[in-house]
Amino acid sequence: MSAPPKVFISATSGDLRSARKVVEQALIKSQCLPVEQSNFHPDWRTLEDLDRKKIEDCQALIHLVGWRYGAEPDPATLPPGTPRRSYTQHEYHVGRRLQTELGDERFRVYVFLCPQGFPFDPEPDAEPEEKRALQIEHRRMLERSPYRYDTPADDGELEKAVLAMREEVFAIQQEQVQTTAVVQRSHSLLVLVLLLVLVLGGGMAAFHHFTQQGLSAIKADQKIDTAKIKTHLRESSERRLEQDLQAADLEAKSEARERLKDNAQAAHQSRLARIDDLAASFALIEGRADATEEVKEMGRILQEEGVDAALRYIEGKRAALLARVAAADAAHVEQRRAQLQPLLQAAGLQATKGQTAAARTSYQDLLKLDPQWPQALEVYAWFLFGQSNYYLTTGPLSAAVLNAQQCLAHAQRFHDLDPTQPRAQRVLSAAHNQMTDVLTQRGAKGDADEIIQHCQQSLAMDEDLYDANPDSAQAARDVSVSLDRLGDFLARRGQPGDAEAALLHYTRSLEMREKLLAANPDSAQAARDVSVSLNKLGDFLAQRGQPGDAEAALLHYTRSLEMREKLLAANPDSAQAARDVSVSLNKLGDFLSQRGLPGDAEAGSSTTRVAWSLPRICWPPIPTPARPRGMFR
Incomplete structure (x- = not known):
């Protein structure tokens, strides 16, 4: 029987003593061995070697983060240009470097950002403001990083999250054992x-x-x-x-x-x-x-x-x-992948035939054999994306959330193999968008904080892709979609400053889509995208109700309707085009009816009647999207 997996616990003692005990007990319940650094050397040069030696003997690192900076090595021993870090911050960075060097399948870092309401231990003393500022900056760095983190509200949520890590940690240990055997032979x-x-x-x-x-x-x-x-x-x-x-x-x-x-x-x-x-x-x-x-x-x-x-x-x-x-290992890996390629293609065929359970099993079996196969990670992430969309439409919602989470995990693994790869950036952005959709639908406690993170990360990745490919219509469209999503969230949340930020996002989205339409005047998709943005701005301004908003909203609704009527005239058999005209007519009718100026009631009633007079083709069944809705509206 192999030894239990080891998990290094990184946490300050001043405020997280009890939380660390919770993590220790949860790891023991999971048949994992908790490891801690009990003696800290004051010299940075010695600390670097000691931390790496102890952490690289483990399969994972848990980084508990509160608001206390804690002890640190003597700043006088830091080489020029080396950032000042506490012992626990240093442990985190050593663990993250190991994860980058070894890959997620051989080492992983789990971050728990304990929020303000977490049951912290009473601090033994008050830290200087300088140290507090350094710890706040560390928390912000973790929030901005592309890596996932959890925000447990209490000890119970923390324990549950640690217990959920068990299968991943055991899989990492098995991967290390297999890799070690190969290295010893070769x-x-x-x-x-x-x-x-x-x-x-x-x-x-x-x-x-x-x-x-x-x-x-x-x-x-x-x-x-x-x-x-x-x-x-x-x-x-x-x-x-x-x-x-x-x-x-x-x-x-x-x-x-x-x-x-x-x-x-x-x-x-x-x-x-x-x-x-x-x-x-x-x-x-x-x-x-x-x-x-x-x-x-x-x-x-x-x-x-x-x-x-x-x-x-x-x-x-x-x-x-x-x-x-x-090079020798790479050649061996490529030979193995070439032999597995027919099975990967077969999984795609199973998905196409609707044999989703068989396809899921096929993808999982292939990734067990080769956890870092980029192509398999990419296509499985898109498969999970489609499954999440399917369950978001048909239910149950829990299945949509689970598939979205799995999609994000596999997209992140694909992205981590080569963060500069546009395909990896795009599937990860789509995964964040899907998490936004399912969490918005669920609306559970804490979902709002997670939604804003997914929106911001998706937008940041789309912006990077667009900056690298400014002539790409797809990259520009992806940015506009992410801007709309972030605008939608902020408009719903309604915190101070949200309305102004939402308006900026909606306006920029419209500007980008106007440019795409100007560059492709015959594109029905580009025209429809502009009409969508016009309606979003119309809805926002009509709801806000500041001076001048009603007039601007009416202009947006009217122009959107005109564009959609042209699209329907060019494609009279298009169910989507007919439905879009109906939606715009209803929006315009509702707006006029609620505005209440002389003649508005009659005009509103008239537009609504026109909407209902359109053929029933206006209400086609909505198909399950096979590709990301955040990419193709």
Whole structure:
């Protein structure tokens, strides 16, 4: 049985002691092992190594964030240009770097931003304003980042969220185990280099059996002189011993000083005990028929010039060696994906036939085999998008929310593989838009805060795509759709300043769509988009009711109706065009009836009668969209 997954807990003690205990107990319930850093070193340089060593031994990191900055390394030890961070903030950044390096499938960071109403522990003292400001900026950075975070209202919600992580954490552990096995089979040269470094640092497992078995197979023309290598290794260990003893002499307390010296001597003896096996391993590998030129040259330099020279040589070769191995791995991965491609295509066919359960299973099976396959992540995200849209139309709403959440998770994984890829940016933007739709429909407690985040993230991604492709009509249209969504949310929410912001978003959306129509005057889609924006502005102004709003709303409604009547005249058999005219007539009729000026009641009644006189084609069944509604209205 494998050891339980390890999860590192990063939290300040001053205000989150109880919350940290909640997380610990939840992890234990999930059969995970909680890990914490109990001793913090005041020197930044030492802290960097200690944090990374402890965190990279885990499968995940939980970052609990309150309003307290907490302790920090001595700012005087920070290199020039290094940002000032508390110990817990530093742990978060180490974890995030590991997630970037290893990928979501091998390490993950979970962030919990505890809001103002969270049951914090009483703080032992008041922090300086400077530290408070640094912590507030850290929270803002987390809110602005593209990564997901949770905002638990209390300990119960926090525990529930941690318990829900269990399957992901166990999957990450399994991925690490499989990856480690591949590396151990494939990368013997890199393992050798690590062995050298570990031995000199005092941290290698016994290598004796391997070397003794292999020495009998060394070729007759072996050139490695193990005696010389042993001499250099011994000298290197003695230099390290001297450094450790000098460092121990700096300790003021005699008891601690003697303990450090004893530790230094013990480490030296441990290194000496491994020297014979390490020297023999160089002889063994150099004598093998498949030994690379790098390992032969490394052994020669070690023999003639010593440990430092050998390490300098291999460090200069490190990038090329890693690139070579990565290229070999990439070729292997592409071969495997080529073999799986028919199954991926079959999943698409199943979805097209409406065999959604079978398609879902097929996509999941493929992503279990290859969790970082970009094409599979992309098409599965779009599949989940369509499923969420389907359930949003037919119910149940819970299924729409679940599929939207899964869509966002897979879109984020696809995006994380290459954040510069426009296709990845677009599917992630669509996923955020879908979350906006389902959460707006649900309207549960806390959904409003999440909706605004999804709206803003979608708009930011669409803006980036448009900035990179200013001539792209699709990119411009995506921005206009996201502007409308954000405007809709702000108009509904009605907090101070929301109305002004909503009007700005609606106005900018209309301006972008006007430009698209001017560039494509024959485009029915561009014309309809302009009419949609005109109606949105008309609705907003009619509702707001400030001086001049009624006149502006009437102009927008009238122009929208004129455009839609032209579209219907050009496409008399179009159900959508007929329905659009009916909607505009009803909007105009309602507006006139409510305005109440002389003649408005008669005009309003007349337009409503015209709307109802249109053929029943105006009310076609609304099909389930197969692509994002945020992209194709």
